[in-house]
Amino acid sequence: MSTVTVRPEVMATKPYAPGLTIEEIKEKYGLDTVIKLASNENPLGTSPIVQKTVAKHAANIFRYPQNGNPRLNKAISEKIGVDEKCIISGNGSDEIIDLIIRVKAQPGRDEVITYESCFSMYSLMSRLCGIKFKQLQRNENFKQPVLEIARAATENTAAVFITSPDNPTGLAVSVDEIRQAAEIMPSETIFVVDEAYIDFASPAEKYNMIPLLREFPNLVLTRTFSKAYGLAGLRVGYGIMHEDLADYITRARAPFTVNLIAEEAAIAALNDDIFYNETLKVVKEGKQQITDGLEKLGCKVLPSQSNFVMFTPPCSAQKLFEELLKKGVIVRYLKSFGYSDYIRVNMGTARENDVFLKQAAEIING
Numbered sequence: 414m415s416t417v418t419v420r421p422e423v424m425a426t427k428p429y430a431p432g433l434t435i436e437e438i439k440e441k442y443g444l445d446t447v448i449k450l451a452s453n454e455n456p457l458g459t460s461p462i463v464q465k466t467v468a469k470h471a472a473n474i475f476r477y478p479q480n481g482n483p484r485l486n487k488a489i490s491e492k493i494g495v496d497e498k499c500i501i502s503g504n505g506s507d508e509i510i511d512l513i514i515r516v517k518a519q520p521g522r523d524e525v526i527t528y529e530s531c532f533s534m535y536s537l538m539s540r541l542c543g544i545k546f547k548q549l550q551r552n553e554n555f556k557q558p559v560l561e562i563a564r565a566a567t568e569n570t571a572a573v574f575i576t577s578p579d580n581p582t583g584l585a586v587s588v589d590e591i592r593q594a595a596e597i598m599p600s601e602t603i604f605v606v607d608e609a610y611i612d613f614a615s616p617a618e619k620y621n622m623i624p625l626l627r628e629f630p631n632l633v634l635t636r637t638f639s640k641a642y643g644l645a646g647l648r649v650g651y652g653i654m655h656e657d658l659a660d661y662i663t664r665a666r667a668p669f670t671v672n673l674i675a676e677e678a679a680i681a682a683l684n685d686d687i688f689y690n691e692t693l694k695v696v697k698e699g700k701q702q703i704t705d706g707l708e709k710l711g712c713k714v715l716p717s718q719s720n721f722v723m724f725t726p727p728c729s730a731q732k733l734f735e736e737l738l739k740k741g742v743i744v745r746y747l748k749s750f751g752y753s754d755y756i757r758v759n760m761g762t763a764r765e766n767d768v769f770l771k772q773a774a775e776i777i778n779g
């Protein structure tokens with residue numbers, strides 16, 4: 414029997430349940446090779462330049478990193494053309510999401526608003542903080558209800574979250590739509606656009622929210638090094654926001670959450686244009702390959718601005734997911750998002766995409 418109890422919000426929370434790892438799948442199904450297309454990771458792996466940087470700094474890890482990671486913030490600031498005072502680096506963008514909710518929302522009074530079937534972290538962090546969590550219905554064809562959320566926000570809405578490009582649908586929201594929503598949103602509500610997949614959205618101008626930061630001091634953009642930069646395992650992300658909010662967040666955060674190796678790796682990744690551009694190319698080609706292949710198999714594929722697509726197969730999605738797993742291909746079954754007829758698959762290398770399509774064909778065509 415447990416000797417202590419904890420806050421009711423924590424007692425009521427189930428721990429985050431990630432999918433099985435490659436090693437676990439190999440062992441469970443007796444497989445030698447497994448292809449993982451389930452977590453939207455980089456198809457090219459880790460940049461060789463980043464690998465060298467990590468090795469080079471291994472001898473320094475007895476030192477603490479510089480608190481607040483000013484070198485990384487400066488490198489990001491130069492890359493995106495925003496003052497470094499407006500940037501907060503974090504242990505993945507998950508940390509930035511958590512900080513925004515903790516810094517802004519008052520338990521028992523405030524709420525966070527987003528929409529159904531969205532990234533689970535917004536709900537997890539809100540509920541743990543004792544904050545009401547509201548989810549609006551999506552519009553037709555899964556579109557994010559951006560204006561509806563802006564209209565629903567009140568003085569007790571601490572923050573709203575829109576993911577663009579969205580996970581799991583891949584749909585992106587244009588700058589014009591975000592501007593329209595920001596204009597009617599209460600100025601005290603933090604308007605977060607989660608841009609974990611922004612690198613893959615095209616054309617870039619249509620989705621570039623950075624100019625809006627000057628117009629709307631309550632707008633926050635969150636980004637990550639986990640996807641296009643291939644650093645998911647190192648945990649680095651950042652938020653772009655008004656410098657006053659960045660200052661408040663700095664007061665509330667634990668020190669040193671972006672470790673020394675992660676900081677060096679992220680700076681090296683930002684400078685490695687070749688790897689970054691190659692990633693975008695492989696993802697773009699892979700998206701075409703997978704979309705064409707799935708459509709030939711009779712699947713309905715949503716248009717995606719991201720490094721994955723969501724689709725519904727002409728057979729049971731659960732069966733397709735389970736049979737793929739047995740054949741050593743891990744994709745994401747979207748039942749936990751509330752879409753039991755859908756699967757999300759991210760772009761791998763051309764060979765991995767090919768294996769996925771061949772195995773899916775065998776299952777679908779019986």
Ligand SMILES: Cc1ncc(COP(=O)(O)O)c(C=O)c1O
Pocket residue numbers: 452453504505506507508532576579580607609636637638639645648649650
């Ligand atoms: C929409 C969205 N936001 C944020 C994240 C978290 O990214 P990070 O690895 O930077 O914590 C993810 C990760 O999959 C995501 O899908």
